[in-house]
Amino acid sequence: KLSVCRVDVGEDEPVQIVCGAKNVAADMKVPVARVGAVLPGNFKIKKAKLRGQQSMGMICSAAELGLAESSDGIMPLPADAPVGEDFRDYLSLDDHIIDVDLTPDRGDCRSIAGIARDVGVIYRHPVTDWEIRAVPDAIADEKKVVLTASEDCPRYSCRVIRDIDPRAQTPLWMQEKLRRSGIRAISPVVDITNYVMIELGQPMHGFDLARISGAVHVRRAEKGEKLTLLDGSEVETSEGTLLIADEQQPLALAGIMGGEVSAVTERTRDILLESAFFQPIAIAGKARVYGLHTDSSHRFERGVDPELQRRALERATDLVLHICGGQAGPVVDVTAMEHLPGKSEIHLRRHQIPRLLGVEIDDATVEDILTRLGMQVQSVSDGWKIVAPSCRFDVSIEADLIEEIGRIYGYANIPENLSAAPVSIQAVPEASFHLLRAKELLVDRGYQEAITYSFIAPELAGLLTPDARQIRLANPISADMSVMRASLWPGLLSTLQYNLARQHERVRLFESGQVFLETKDDIEQPEMLAGLVYGERMPQKWNNAPGKVDFYDIKGDLEVILELVGDPDSFAIRPIEDVSLHPGQAAAVWRNGEEIGRLGMLHPGLQSRLGISGNVFLFQIRLQSLEEGRLPAYQAVSRYPAIRRDLALLVKKDLSWADVKACAQKAAPEIVRDIQVFDVYTGDNIDSGLKSLALSLILQDYSHTLTDEETEQAVDAVLKALNTELSAKLRD
The missing domain is CATH 3.30.70.380 (Ferrodoxin-fold anticodon-binding domain)
Structure with missing residues (x-):
């Protein structure tokens, strides 16, 4: 299984190296680590003897050089790779990778071109834009496109390319640029579309033309349609998902991932290149619904330049012809102009700049900044009329422009200023209930405040609030956070579970916040205050008698809160039946004939389902019902005996x-x-x-x-x- 190789390293005599790779062959160009070289992982190359044969180095794989996570064999290099040159110099490995952290609104900077534009503006340096020439038509073949869902996809461009070389290989320079951008090289067509996405910011896709039946349809999915994706997983599409399909079947989840049925393989000779604009709202959250997150969906969710599609298609075509050969047909560009984002004119008022930024900036500087940002600037009497470039889809109102002016002007150049403003003390009604005082009182009684998410798992919502209709999020963070809470108890119980898993045996928590209740015509969002107690009544000390909390502990804590209203006689606590509370240890809080809260012990069945071993006691009360308090009044002390x-x-x-x-x-x-x-x-x-x-x-x-x-x-x-x-x- 070993091969004895005579390797030309650019010196007078070749060196002998024993190699165990299966793909080693005569006359191939390879990277070689000489004796004394140190590879990643502090692996030093030494003279060795294998099966009696001397080995004076190592022929390296991409993984051994730190260029890949795994490799099947040694790394082949192009035939024109210069023998004897330092491998670092050959691949320009002595460089720097800059990790750019972007806010979701700056989708225009998710490409080399976008970052270059912004860097040029910041450093007042002209950006060298390369010319992307239109590739002339060599054949007349084209594919018909039908935009059924033009609101979601107002522009779809594509191009047929025939007779590509299936034996073509992605150039090493492109593989390296993709690798340093965090993308694995797969095949020439796929690599070219990924390269254009990194270069220009336009996600693209290549289809095997022979596997497309009839016209290309951009439509919404029907419930129950199935599609096997490129990663091998099969998904059943939900109704409304945007699809790329042909006359017979779905071909791809639009803007997310292509399907296996039309994938470009090593046998593909004819391809269809796709470059489309999808509305962010049509793609947002759809990838997560299917458990996916791709580079394409990441960009389409945040926005793509609606005027970039043809330019990207021409660039990709040029690269395909250069690397894979073939003949290109005409560009098919189907556009629903009424649904494309338009360029709106924004009125920037001069006096608003110092009002929002706190610094006076002269007109010449403002115009220079806006012009360098690519804005169309027209001076008017009270400021400017501005039209943003299509790539700056995040700029739509006056405040966006002022934010950009402040960013480019430099936050460090804006002086700190303690602005003078008239201040008036807000009158607080003496009879009102103060939430802060209630929180302080609970803290005094050993509670700690918790702040939990407003969205919870649907299973937890079904257990604790089965009577409330679940309000589902259109774009949830995850499946476990897809329903708006109808009670504060789920968050407190999740926090209790977290603490119990870390050996905290005495837990007292409270939380205030909104819950979300669907009514006939609207969604109510009442403010609630809730509490939870678990474990020992008192902290463990030598002079504290042991004893577990019970119903009357939580009831006493709640009554102390109610006493802050100053009208204790208006409240009543009466037993009730509640599916989430223990029968016989559940009560409702009433005030003036209206139920305003509940308290009790968690139902043993729920306690078991949640994996909690001890008894849990909870209360929850509507804060709006406590706002009306009783005003304290003087009452004389009687001189006569009681x-x-x-x-x-x-x-x-x-x-x-x-x-x-x-x-x-x-x-x-x-x-x-x-x-x-x-x-x-x-x-x-x-x-x-x-x-x-x-x-x-x-x-x-x-x-x-x-x-x-x-x-x-x-x-x-x-x-x-x-x-x-x-x-x-x-x-x-």
Whole structure:
């Protein structure tokens, strides 16, 4: 399996090298590492003896040279590669790769030409644009194009090229430029389309002409159509996906990836080159729907120059003819002008520049910057009329122009300035609820604030808010973040899972934010405040008694928040049934007859589904319902003594204290200042359907000391109401 090679390295005598590659052959040009050379990974070449044969170096593969992740054999070089030249010099490897990080709006800079334009503007240097000549027609063959979805694809250009050489190889210089741009060389036609994309910014595609039946159709997919892509995966298209198709079947996901059925192979002799403009909104998010992300979709989602298609097609044709040979037909350019982005005239007002940038810039500098940016500039009385070039599709309003002026002028040249402005203190209603105070109160009680995403997994939404209609995003970040939340609980529970996975055994969290509820005519976005407690009631310390949190811990925390409104009597907490909460440990918060929130223990079934071992308690309340508070008012302290009367009542077991208190307060005369419960008992000597409530009445008057008769009348009034309305009886 080894070959003994005599290798000409440009010296008087060839050197002997033992090589194990399968593709080694006589007279081929190869890169050679001599004895003493150091390859990537600090691999030093030394003299060696293999099977008794001396080896004075190594014939290298692309992977061994750090030029590829893997290689099948040694790296073949073109026949004209100069023998004995330093390989670094031959491939110009002593260069620099500049990694450009772009914001999504600057799609015009996703090419060498686009970056060159911007660098030229910044450094006041003219950009040398190479001339792309129109390739003359050598044959009359052309392909008919039908734009059915012209709103999504207003321009489609293509060209037939026949009799290309299937044995052609991508030139080494092109392979290297693609490699340094992060693209793997595949085959000449594919490499040329990728090269033009990197060079000019126009994604392109090549089809095998023999595999296209009839005309090319640009249309939307019908539900259930299937297509095998170039990566071998089969997708079932969703309705509305933009397709490139022929008379019989889909050929490609438009702007994303071609199909295997029309792929250019080593047997392809005739090709159809495609260069199209797709509206960003038609491509945005479609690649992610199918689990894809390609260089083409990345560019089309962010925008491509709508006037670049023919220029790119001519450049690609020239490269194909030069590298692969063949004969080109005429360019077919089908355009729906009414759907192409137009060049709008923008009115730039002179006074707006200092207002937004905070610095005065003279007219000559403004005009110079805009002209160098490729804008058409026309001076008017109060400023300028500007038309942006087609490649700057991110410039559409006056603020965009001022942003560009500031960027090119230089942010460092804009002085810091503390602007003087009239400041007025906003009046805060004394009776209003303050969210910040509520947050501080929760922090004081051991909570930490969480901020989670507004979009969640549809499975989680179905578990926790099954009654709410799911509002799906048109362009989700991922499948796990594709539904708008109808509750703050999913985010808090996900945060709890994250903390439990990191061995945090006591967790208290709260969050405030919007939820999204679909109504008949609109989508409501109410502000909510939610909390979660899990684990031990108190932090682990020697003097803290151990004990897990329960329903009354979360209820107490919520009641403290409600007390900030200053009107505790307007609230009531009553038991309910909720599919996401534990039966018997679920309650609703009511205010003035309206349900404004819920609290309780997470349902054991959901707890198990989420992989949480202990009990979880949650609350959530609508903030808008807390805005109206009660204004504090002065009340004199009575000089006369208060009287306390304790009552032990037998009531129905399922009767809440809130209902008992409300009934008593309604019947009590003015001298009853407060009603409190101080004991609840069930057990021996109490019927199974009843419970004993021990409550105290605090009686006091501001004008005199109460008599026994007044006290008894007040107590009797309360007892009579409780007996009549709630069937409550005094316990023997």
